[in-house]
Amino acid sequence: MLGLRKQEDEPFMRFMAIVQNNASEKHCVFFLDAALGDDISFGNVEGDNCAGWLIPNDKAELFNEFFKSGKIDSKKWDKYYVVAEPSIEDGEWIIAFN
Numbered sequence: 001m002l003g004l005r006k007q008e009d010e011p012f013m014r015f016m017a018i019v020q021n022n023a024s025e026k027h028c029v030f031f032l033d034a035a036l037g038d039d040i041s042f043g044n045v046e047g048d049n050c051a052g053w054l055i056p057n058d059k060a061e062l063f064n065e066f067f068k069s070g071k072i073d074s075k076k077w078d079k080y081y082v083v084a085e086p087s088i089e090d091g092e093w094i095i096a097f098n
Contacts, residue, residue, distance in 0.1 A: 002064065003031045003052070011046035015093075018045065019084050022095040029060040030084060030097075031067050040086055042093065047086040054082045054097050 001016060003023075008016065016032070023030040035048040055063045055077075063080075066072045082097045 002060070003029050005032070005068065009046075011041070011044060012048075014045045015047035015086070018047075018093045019050065019086075019095050022084075023054060023097070026054070026097070027057050028054045029057065030054055031063065033081075036083070040088070042088050045093065047093070049086070050084045052082065052084065053077060053080045054084075055080050 001013065001020070003020060004016065007013075012035075016030075019030050030050075031053040032050055033052040035050050038049040040047045053063065053067075053072075063072075063077065066077070085096045085098055087094045087096070
C-alpha cells in the first residue's frame with residue numbers, strides 16, 4: 001500500500017485503508033512515520049494515533065521516493081507532517097488530521 005514502508009497485519013491494514021480513504025478526500029496520500037501507541041479497536045479493525053506526512057496527490061510520487069529511501073528533507077516536507085487521530089462516532093471510524 002502506498003504510504004507504508006512495510007506490510008502490516010490485516011487489522012492494521014484495514015485501518016490504514018480507512019486513513020487513506022480519508023486522506024484521498026483531501027486529495028492527499030498519508031505516509032506513515034510511526035504509530036504512537038494509543039491503540040483503538042472496533043470491529044475487525046485495529047488503529048492507532050499515527051504520525052506521518054499528509055502529502056498532496058501531485059507531490060506523492062516524488063515524496064514516495066524519499067520516503068522509501070528514508071532520506072526525507074525536513075525543511076521541504078515537515079510542513080506536511082501531521083497526526084492521524086482516529087475515533088469512533090455512531091459506529092463509524094473518523095480520522096482527523098492534526
